[in-house]
Amino acid sequence: MVKDQEFLTQKASYCLDLAKKLGATDSNVVVNNSVSETVNFRNKKLDESNRSDNLGIKITTFIGKKKSSISSSNLLNENLNILIEKCVETTKNTPEDEFNSLPDKDLLAKKIKDLDLYDDTHIENDQKIDYLKRLETSASYDKKIINTESSFTQNKSNFILANSEGFCNGYKTSSFTTSCVAVAKDEKSMERDYEYSSKCFLKDVNDAEELGKLAADQTIRKLSPKKIGSEKIVIIFDKRIAKGILSTFASAISSSAISRGTSFLKDKVNQKIFSDKINIFDKPDMLKGLGSRNFDSEGVESNTLKLVNQGILKHYLIDTYNGKKLNLKSNGRCGGTSNLYFENGNISYKDLLNSNSKSLYITETIGHGSNIVTGDYSVGAAGFLVENGELRYPINEITIAGNFKDMFQNITLANDLEFKFATNSPTMMIDGMVVAGK
């Protein structure tokens, strides 16, 4: 079982005390433990079982404006003694940085809300096996499906974050994740696709048959893809791709990219970077939210932020260090966003597909083609040609390219937002991008 609060707290205070004794003026420590159990299936048979028990500790020590850190998975006191001594020594030898410090005491989280993030239920491997059998049977309903792989993971985690200003908090979280990858084949091609679900509570996990069927359908429809010519065309991003565009936006407004001057969104606060209809929220206190939290990785309270209001950028994502550099207060975003989402648009999914006589519906992108310095975007893609609101045929081996500065101004969102991941977007349409094909 996952270690309790008492064990983690005791380790944390041991480290803080020792660091102080050895000469640290401030220190910060996080101790975590997670236990996860996974069962993998392949072609309706057990393929792998995996139990993982992870302990970890990370200590940061400050001497005035000097800072250094160590981390370890060995929590025996005699090992911690050696490491903390090394950490304090390294701190002494590291040059000062005027912006190094713990967070301001008045910004630290005071109240810990119960966000319903922990389910004590335990699912035995035999029950997971039963679920995966049903899932893969459902996924194999068509003879074009030649291979299925699926998995079920239960994860229970606990952590304590403590610092020398007296902050000491943490809580348990749980997740139950199921997924299915299917491979389909016809005379001309072999294709792969997937479906996935992750929930805090076991009782909320998606129905096995439904998940398997969806994975199979999404794979079969990709068979016998065609290439298309190079042209400017309206692009519609499936939700699972659209959320990636939102993540890129988040990295471009992180205070580290802003303070280093390596973001195309530097100095854009209070400017219009999206079209009028776009609103973006980051909401840490959603019950059972996959990105929910009470405080960020420095202990700073995280409150809901409306990052973009009617197309206008209102906030960066600020941590203590970069905040001091930019002369801004931390808004509890060290470690990034929580539950980040675009507010729904006012057009249905169907009407979005129907809004042009011809468009391209993208279900997959590959490659690391987002450059947040310049805003350039260029990725390999696969999807479907859409004509008169219908997916006509699959498309493969193309690239799509544009620049986020223009893309953001040309976004239209459907009204089909779901909270499936920590970052979520409705289906997204962007006008004016270039497709390269044959």
Added chain:
Amino acid sequence: MSNFFEKTDLSRKEAENIISDTLQKCDDGELYLENSKSESILLDDDKIKNSSYNSDLGFGFRAISDEIVAYSHSNEISKNSLKQSSENLKSTLKSSKGTYNHLIPKSNKKYYENINPIEQKSLNEKIKILNDVNKYLRSKDDNVKQVTANFLGEQKSIEIIRSGGETLSDIRPLIRFNVSVMLEKNGRKETGIYGVGGRQSYDSYLKDDNWKNVCDEALRIASVNLESKPAPAGEMKVVLGPGWPAILIHEAVGHGLEGDFNRKKTSAFHNLMGQKVASEGVTIIDDGTIDNKRGSLTIDDEGTPTEKTVLIENGILKNFMQDRLNARLMNTRSTGSGRRENFRHIVLPRMRNTMMLSGKQTQDEMIKSVDKGIFAVSFGGGQVDITSGKFVFNCTEAYEIVNGKIGSPIKGATLVGDGPSILKEVSMVGNDMMLDPGIGTCGKAGQGVPVGVAQPSILINKMTVGGTKL
């Protein structure tokens, strides 16, 4: 060497007994112990931003019966923890009826020395070099707006204990030194990145002010990109430069030749053994035995000595890369390609140093033969879909070719292609094979492992270039 049982309540003998007892009806398996120490020192934005040290310890216990793998890992090396893992493996494989395969090849060859690179250079010396890098670059060009440089060093000790008590061990040093520079001119920002590394001390790579060469190269790439124009879009001829661009071969072809995807028949290559998959003159090997290279290993993570595996010989598919599990199920032998990121992960067949060997043509001949195309000198990230065979690459340095001459630099070009057919489109193989500088990390199933690549210049007849200029 690490003594993993020192200061624990578990003796080596007791551990061996638990291992033998757990694996008695299994086909294979082992206890894998690992102790790694790593450091990271980062200069960014004119300051030493981070100096951190990590010490990681743990075990992974694996039991295999037929196709089923049971795995359990923990950070706590103790009697209780190992017994709990044993129970876990036994419960998964309760109906196992295998016969343990004791056979494991032996070799005395070593491809790197038992050093700890972290201890071989003081923190102050490392900090001094990083500050020198920053000063050097900022004084060299007024357009330099940002400099990031870092040292990454690691020493990983592993020990493998098999059923019956057979023990294999290895100590692996690894370092990397990276420089990234951002230029800004007339409102335009471009970045250049370069690095060096391998399984030797920092000084082997940085002596005689060699760090300046790394800085110069990063600055050169950024300067080229500052003058770049939008990339063309559409199908055209592509010349790949020697060295690091071989990462394209790694993605497009290498992954599809890993044993697991072929046993499961999910690779586009699974039914092509012995067939022609590349143009004549194309030979690709995967070699774990090059001294001190980033992807080299004395033994793999199952204890098998590494080797030089011929994958494609003169266009014909000869071998897949195998770990013990996939080799057994495919009736062949392990090629010493069983690797894992660390003790938290199961073993998978992986690449080491993947190389296309030299041919006879020159890069000049290739460029001259192209009317309209691009010349790709360096790549950023790449990715492949094993099943469909489609892959993409982002060029970080590329030029257009017009009428047999190298023209302007182009920016942000993405190359997209089809793995199984790309090698058939290779129409010239250069005589200038080069190894990459030692910076590659390959990701698969959430596990990153250090790898190397090498190739000569090659001409590819037809690839889709994804630019914005129609």
